[in-house]
Amino acid sequence: MSLEFLVASAIAVLVAGGIYLALRGRTFQVVLGLTLLSYAVNLFLFAVGRLIVDRPPLYAKDVVEHADPLPQALVLTAIVITFGMTALTVILGLRSFLETGSDQVDGEPDPVREDAA
Amino acid sequence: MTLLDHLPVAPIVIPALVAPVTMLVMRRRRIFSVILSLGGAVAMLAAACALFGLAQDDTIRSYALGAWAAPFGIVLVVDQLAATMLVLAAVLALVVLGHAVVTGADRKGWHFHPLFHFQLLGLNGAFLTGDLFNLFVFFEVLLIASYGLMLHGQGALRLKAGVAYVVVNIVGSALFLIALGLLYGLTSTLNMADLAVRITGLGPADQGLLRIAGLLLMTVFALKAAVVPIHLWMPRTYAATMPVVAALFAIMTKVGVYAMIRTVPLIFGAQAGAAAWVPAPYLLPAAMLGAMLGFVGVLVARGMREQAAYAVLASTGTLLMAVAIWREATLAAALYYLVQATLAGAALFLVADVTMRRRGQYADAIVPSARFAGQDATGLLYLIAAVAAVGLPPLAGFVGKLLILDASFAVPGWAAIWATILGSTLIGVIGFSRSGSTLFWKAAPPGTDAVAAPARSRADFIAPLTLLVLLAVLAVAAGWVTAQTRATARQVMAPDRYIAAVLGGAR
Numbered sequence: 150m151s152l153e154f155l156v157a158s159a160i161a162v163l164v165a166g167g168i169y170l171a172l173r174g175r176t177f178q179v180v181l182g183l184t185l186l187s188y189a190v191n192l193f194l195f196a197v198g199r200l201i202v203d204r205p206p207l208y209a210k211d212v213v214e215h216a217d218p219l220p221q222a223l224v225l226t227a228i229v230i231t232f233g234m235t236a237l238t239v240i241l242g243l244r245s246f247l248e249t250g251s252d253q254v255d256g257e258p259d260p261v262r263e264d265a266a
Numbered sequence: 267m268t269l270l271d272h273l274p275v276a277p278i279v280i281p282a283l284v285a286p287v288t289m290l291v292m293r294r295r296r297i298f299s300v301i302l303s304l305g306g307a308v309a310m311l312a313a314a315c316a317l318f319g320l321a322q323d324d325t326i327r328s329y330a331l332g333a334w335a336a337p338f339g340i341v342l343v344v345d346q347l348a349a350t351m352l353v354l355a356a357v358l359a360l361v362v363l364g365h366a367v368v369t370g371a372d373r374k375g376w377h378f379h380p381l382f383h384f385q386l387l388g389l390n391g392a393f394l395t396g397d398l399f400n401l402f403v404f405f406e407v408l409l410i411a412s413y414g415l416m417l418h419g420q421g422a423l424r425l426k427a428g429v430a431y432v433v434v435n436i437v438g439s440a441l442f443l444i445a446l447g448l449l450y451g452l453t454s455t456l457n458m459a460d461l462a463v464r465i466t467g468l469g470p471a472d473q474g475l476l477r478i479a480g481l482l483l484m485t486v487f488a489l490k491a492a493v494v495p496i497h498l499w500m501p502r503t504y505a506a507t508m509p510v511v512a513a514l515f516a517i518m519t520k521v522g523v524y525a526m527i528r529t530v531p532l533i534f535g536a537q538a539g540a541a542a543w544v545p546a547p548y549l550l551p552a553a554m555l556g557a558m559l560g561f562v563g564v565l566v567a568r569g570m571r572e573q574a575a576y577a578v579l580a581s582t583g584t585l586l587m588a589v590a591i592w593r594e595a596t597l598a599a600a601l602y603y604l605v606q607a608t609l610a611g612a613a614l615f616l617v618a619d620v621t622m623r624r625r626g627q628y629a630d631a632i633v634p635s636a637r638f639a640g641q642d643a644t645g646l647l648y649l650i651a652a653v654a655a656v657g658l659p660p661l662a663g664f665v666g667k668l669l670i671l672d673a674s675f676a677v678p679g680w681a682a683i684w685a686t687i688l689g690s691t692l693i694g695v696i697g698f699s700r701s702g703s704t705l706f707w708k709a710a711p712p713g714t715d716a717v718a719a720p721a722r723s724r725a726d727f728i729a730p731l732t733l734l735v736l737l738a739v740l741a742v743a744a745g746w747v748t749a750q751t752r753a754t755a756r757q758v759m760a761p762d763r764y765i766a767a768v769l770g771g772a773r
Binding site for chain 2: 171176179183186187190193194197198199217219220223226227230231233234237238241242244245248249254255
């Protein structure tokens with residue numbers, strides 16, 4: 150199994166899980182979904198510079214093939230932004246829960262489940 | 267290099283300095299931070315006007331940040347499109363900020379002024395940048411500031427809408443990054459001009475990926491612009507936030523439109539292989555639907571802010587109809603309409619604010635109320651703002667729609683565009699006259715409570731009046747403005763000049 154296949158399938162699984170969780174009704178699951186989605190995006194960005202193993206970035210003497218350093222810089226920016234955003238969503242979900250008494254994303258009261266009732 | 271050569275970076279540097287300083291000063295004396303904030307907005311307007319003046323000579327200026335040459339470093343590009351948007355944003359910001367200070371809306375939370383300037387930083391950066399990843403970063407800056415501004419003043423309803431708004435935009439950012447990753451993987455560059463050059467040389471095996479990347483990018487811009495199938499976040503958010511903040515947000519949806527106008531002719535133009543004019547087949551029907559849905563929303567809205575939000579949605583739809591044809595003549599008409607639609611949308615929100623402040627417990631609900639102080643004056647303001655938003659003579663909205671109709675006459679399918687614009691305008695006229703007569707003419711049934719609101723000074727009429735006067739000026743000076751937008755459209759539709767300006771001899 151090639152490295153490319155492994156990374157690609159990891160991204161695919163992360164995206165699938167992320168989309169599923171992001172479509173759920175409760176803020177906690179949505180936050181987890183967004184986190185998975187952003188992990189997938191970060192991995193993807195990292196891989197767009199092509200997967201090159203054990204090569205120096207930029208320059209080294211007598212080396213012909215280099216790893217592309219730019220995607221790594223892009224990923225760093227993306228990670229920082231996502232980190233801040235996730236923190237904000239958590240706080241926002243918490244405030245919304247405290248203020249409306251409901252953990253639903255749309256702020257409506259929790260639907261009463263049959264097994265709970 | 268003289269100081270004048272550094273002017274392109276001024277609209278980014280000014281708010282970047284003002285925002286943290288106001289935050290520091292705010293703790294000591296509010297009045298200083300207000301003065302600083304207003305001063306910053308004035309300085310930004312001056313810088314934007316200076317850049318607009320510079321751009322008049324029809325050359326495209328590129329400014330290399332840190333003097334790193336074009337495809338490697340990040341460039342700022344000042345052409346007429348960017349300069350026009352800068353002036354528009356600065357004018358709107360100054361008026362809205364003035365209104366916030368006059369009405370005391372900036373005192374509802376600690377960080378109104380810093381957030382406001384960070385929002386401007388994001389807007390100006392998005393207008394100026396010539397690099398796609400940098401565009402993403404500035405989008406994030408303006409979004410993060412907008413999350414804060416949107417929640418300014420708090421309240422349960424605002425938090426509810428806020429969660430949805432933030433989640434939608436985070437997903438949008440993820441899509442943006444995927445599109446950028448695809449484009450970088452294909453071309454090894456993110457500089458817009460360099461991208462435009464390298465895209466022409468892609469082999470047939472890469473065309474499918476290129477098309478996906480282009481469509482993803484357009485989806486993100488459409489999400490920001492609230493184009494119809496993905497517009498649902500917008501009316502809810504704008505209706506829940508403070509009207510004065512929503513007035514500033516009137517330009518946020520236009521940033522998405524701006525990004526499309528910037529990237530499509532340049533990167534996804536006729537030379538782009540499978541991705542040539544990539545959003546064209548989808549954008550026109552979506553825009554038509556948007557114009558219709560927006561004005562239907564105006565008709566059925568239950569509150570003035572919700573109505574204003576739907577009016578913004580409708581104006582974005584009308585605007586995109588003209589943009590989606592991707593011709594020079596229609597683009598020129600669209601740019602005129604863009605300027606007036608932004609001001610008219612903001613005016614509607616400010617009028618809603620002025621009315622809400624006087625109607626006490628009735629707030630902005632479109633129901634008959636007991637008589638309130640200043641009913642006639644606010645009614646008149648509402649009438650003029652509605653005339654501007656819906657596009658009736660004599661204000662600029664009429665000229666804008668006329669220009670779009672005239673320019674689209676030469677296009678195959680013009681009948682559908684005409685029918686949509688005229689039909690949606692009719693629905694809008696009915697909607698605004700219905701809600702206007704309910705709000706200001708109908709008497710409440712006997713026995714309803716009197717309005718419990720303190721008498722207000724009329725100082726808060728200044729900001730909406732200023733916007734309406736600007737709209738009238740825009741109509742009177744339509745000859746000069748359309749000459750400007752025509753020159754702008756010519757520049758936009760000639761991407762070779764942009765590429766030459768950015769890459770220079772490197773090509």
